[in-house]
Amino acid sequence: MRKARMTIRLVVWAAVMAGFVAFLLAMERYEPQKAAAGGLAGAQSSPAGKEALARLGDLAAYAKVAETSRLALYADPVTSNIAVKDAATGAVWMSASDAPGDKLGGSQLLKDGAKAAFNVTFADTGRPIHELIRTNSVANAPKTAMERIPGGVRFAYEYAAYGVGFAIDYTLDGDKLRVAVPDASVRETGRVVLVSLEPLPNFGAGTDEDDGYVLYPDGSGAITTFKPSHPTYTKPYSARVYGPDDGVTAGREGEENAYLPVFGVRKNGAAFVAYMTGGEYDANVNFYPSGYVVNLNRVSAEWTFRRSFSAAIRKDQSVLNVERERSGSDFALDYVFLQPGRTEYADMAAAYRSYLLDSGKLVRRIRPGAPLPLALDLFMGVKEERVLRDRLVKATDFAQAKRMLERLQSAGVRSMSVVARGWMADGYGIVPDRFGASKELGGVAGLRELSAFARDNGHDLFLSVNLLDARSGNPGFSEQRDSVKAPNRLPVTNDFGTRFLMNAAQAYARFEADGGELAGYGAGVEFARLGETVVNDYNDRARLTRGQSAERWMALIDKARSMSGKTAVRGGNGYAFRAADRLSGIPMRSSGYVYTDESVPFVQLVLHGYVPYSDDIPHNLHYDAKEHVLKWVEYGGMPYFELTAIGPEPLRYTRYNELFSSAFDEWEPEVVRLYKELQTKLGDVWAQPMTGHRRLAEGVYETVYESGVRTVVNYGKTAYRSGDIAVGPQSYEVFRGGGGGR
Numbered sequence: 001m002r003k004a005r006m007t008i009r010l011v012v013w014a015a016v017m018a019g020f021v022a023f024l025l026a027m028e029r030y031e032p033q034k035a036a037a038g039g040l041a042g043a044q045s046s047p048a049g050k051e052a053l054a055r056l057g058d059l060a061a062y063a064k065v066a067e068t069s070r071l072a073l074y075a076d077p078v079t080s081n082i083a084v085k086d087a088a089t090g091a092v093w094m095s096a097s098d099a100p101g102d103k104l105g106g107s108q109l110l111k112d113g114a115k116a117a118f119n120v121t122f123a124d125t126g127r128p129i130h131e132l133i134r135t136n137s138v139a140n141a142p143k144t145a146m147e148r149i150p151g152g153v154r155f156a157y158e159y160a161a162y163g164v165g166f167a168i169d170y171t172l173d174g175d176k177l178r179v180a181v182p183d184a185s186v187r188e189t190g191r192v193v194l195v196s197l198e199p200l201p202n203f204g205a206g207t208d209e210d211d212g213y214v215l216y217p218d219g220s221g222a223i224t225t226f227k228p229s230h231p232t233y234t235k236p237y238s239a240r241v242y243g244p245d246d247g248v249t250a251g252r253e254g255e256e257n258a259y260l261p262v263f264g265v266r267k268n269g270a271a272f273v274a275y276m277t278g279g280e281y282d283a284n285v286n287f288y289p290s291g292y293v294v295n296l297n298r299v300s301a302e303w304t305f306r307r308s309f310s311a312a313i314r315k316d317q318s319v320l321n322v323e324r325e326r327s328g329s330d331f332a333l334d335y336v337f338l339q340p341g342r343t344e345y346a347d348m349a350a351a352y353r354s355y356l357l358d359s360g361k362l363v364r365r366i367r368p369g370a371p372l373p374l375a376l377d378l379f380m381g382v383k384e385e386r387v388l389r390d391r392l393v394k395a396t397d398f399a400q401a402k403r404m405l406e407r408l409q410s411a412g413v414r415s416m417s418v419v420a421r422g423w424m425a426d427g428y429g430i431v432p433d434r435f436g437a438s439k440e441l442g443g444v445a446g447l448r449e450l451s452a453f454a455r456d457n458g459h460d461l462f463l464s465v466n467l468l469d470a471r472s473g474n475p476g477f478s479e480q481r482d483s484v485k486a487p488n489r490l491p492v493t494n495d496f497g498t499r500f501l502m503n504a505a506q507a508y509a510r511f512e513a514d515g516g517e518l519a520g521y522g523a524g525v526e527f528a529r530l531g532e533t534v535v536n537d538y539n540d541r542a543r544l545t546r547g548q549s550a551e552r553w554m555a556l557i558d559k560a561r562s563m564s565g566k567t568a569v570r571g572g573n574g575y576a577f578r579a580a581d582r583l584s585g586i587p588m589r590s591s592g593y594v595y596t597d598e599s600v601p602f603v604q605l606v607l608h609g610y611v612p613y614s615d616d617i618p619h620n621l622h623y624d625a626k627e628h629v630l631k632w633v634e635y636g637g638m639p640y641f642e643l644t645a646i647g648p649e650p651l652r653y654t655r656y657n658e659l660f661s662s663a664f665d666e667w668e669p670e671v672v673r674l675y676k677e678l679q680t681k682l683g684d685v686w687a688q689p690m691t692g693h694r695r696l697a698e699g700v701y702e703t704v705y706e707s708g709v710r711t712v713v714n715y716g717k718t719a720y721r722s723g724d725i726a727v728g729p730q731s732y733e734v735f736r737g738g739g740g741g742r
Helices: 002-029 050-057 108-113 345-358 398-410 441-457 504-514 546-564 602-607 626-636 664-685
Strands: 063-067 071-075 084-087 090-092 117-122 132-136 143-149 152-159 165-173 176-181 190-197 213-214 222-225 239-241 261-269 269-279 283-288 297-302 308-314 317-322 331-337 374-379 379-383 390-392 415-423 460-465 469-471 499-501 524-527 565-572 580-582 640-644 688-697 700-703 712-713 721-722 725-727 733-735
Touching: 063 152, 063 165, 071 152, 071 165, 084 331, 090 460, 090 565, 108 308, 165 190, 176 190, 213 283, 213 297, 213 345, 261 283, 261 297, 261 345, 269 345, 331 345, 345 602, 345 688, 374 398, 374 580, 374 664, 398 441, 398 664, 415 441, 441 460, 460 565, 524 546, 546 565, 602 688, 626 664, 626 700, 626 712, 626 733, 640 664, 688 721, 712 725
Parallel strands: 374 415, 374 640, 415 460, 460 524, 524 565, 565 580
Antiparallel strands: 063 071, 071 084, 084 090, 117 132, 117 190, 143 152, 152 165, 165 176, 176 331, 190 297, 213 222, 213 261, 239 283, 261 269, 269 331, 283 297, 308 317, 379 390, 469 499, 688 700, 700 712, 712 733, 721 725
């Protein structure tokens, strides 16, 4: 009997092994196949009719479906395009471009795409490689039903061949057009799923002959003007709101985040600003400059229902897949039509700021009449890795830091916003950080003395902690348990597999357990990188969407404020605005794409007078000192330095070796001089909102504040003169009262 059982087991194991070997051989022979003709491409619907498209430029062809005291909404039941007529400006904003075909260029298919009500991407998940198809409402017209709803209209779409349906709602509210795609409206009955949707991709599109520009949220802000002379572009601007999904590629190759879910168009004297009020964590802002595909300037929001990722099929090969589940977001976007005479990007910023204030997403942290602060980072300590035993390199201890603040205050620096980096026992970079004060830098008593001096003299001191990054080998950190996971369930890491991202829920739990130690130091807390990186996390222990991750990080910051009084955040992503008493690392530039005509201070226009902010390059490390000071004046930021008590030479063999010039004794006179100059000339507008910004001439820019104070900055090498305004080369002037009065 025993022998028979043994024989059966051997036979079963042999069959299992044979099947496993057969599977491995099949995978070795497998090659991803291109889409078959019978796939998604073969299931497309018929294109929209030429007659229906031809009449879209005539408002009389539309039905009026809603009206407010200012706006009227029109809809075409055949193509589902809309138009908005603004009684205040007389402008008619259409979702279908009325530009003549001979001006657009490109094929007829591409020209017809300029009349699409939406762009959409589907995926066939029934294949090993998920076939994607991107199409639009013209080239692949769905079955469409129009339904009146309160304040507007709903278009319900059905792609019967795919088994997919969804709806887009358009409603009016005062001076706003609201666009919404409720997740509950999405229907998927087969293996084809919805990947992304881009409503109104051509709304307000500008031709080369129109007068105006497009604003998009690249870095501090960027504009591209409408112009007849431009090259052909191979790529559009398409940026994930709040930075790349993976959190690792942010900032590579000089690309800035899309810090805000906002864009705008100024066209022939009228303008709108559009901002996302729902689903922004799963969205891109897309700008298609004239010269990309067709000669038309277009900007829009694209909402992502599923992300794509690389799924391994064997050791050396992977294929494209999309997520199984939808994001679940209810997407919403408001178009606000600006008043006549207030149609520039500064007015767009004011409208967006009003929304943030009304919704509690921006809180005023600067008290009226507050003096301009000096933004000062003090680098304190970092471990130097050695053969036998690592040692802490002390750049600034707590007693030295206190003496530095005393000297600056005695020299006339009225207000300081100070961030201490590398203050903890392990020094800088052993992440995620722990909260014990370094004994070698002066211990708890020394840190409390430093905090007491700052607090008693009205200065802000923030202790910088990094709870987002994690290094392999750091005690208490588990790569599998604590890290952010990609859709393939592997940890998100750098190219060397040594640096990871912390799951926000795990980080919150750590802070809840150990963060009380911070409260005992009497200082505020700065959270490094939380304002520049937010990710989807597929960690099975705590699965978090990008929105949920941001909510968990903001809850952590709120908890820190309740314990320590004040918090600072490094990074300018919009979700951090409500939580921060100081924002650092706010860029004063865009990425500089070839189609960008100007970088503009859109983020700063939103923030100034409400939340203190500093830029991302300390003055002592900037490549052009004159230009940097002019940028501070133009962009309204705090003067910013990063200094040490000793020279930077001992840091050259550590992981913090970028401080090539940082000794306090060398920089103190320049710090005091620049602070006094800026406080004297601009201290009275520190607590005021910016109300205007414009380019006066090549390299000459004007910034206007609520009280009427204006600064004019001249980056050029020749003097600027216009009327009673005169500014020397590479200089600035401040004007008060009418004309060029100072």
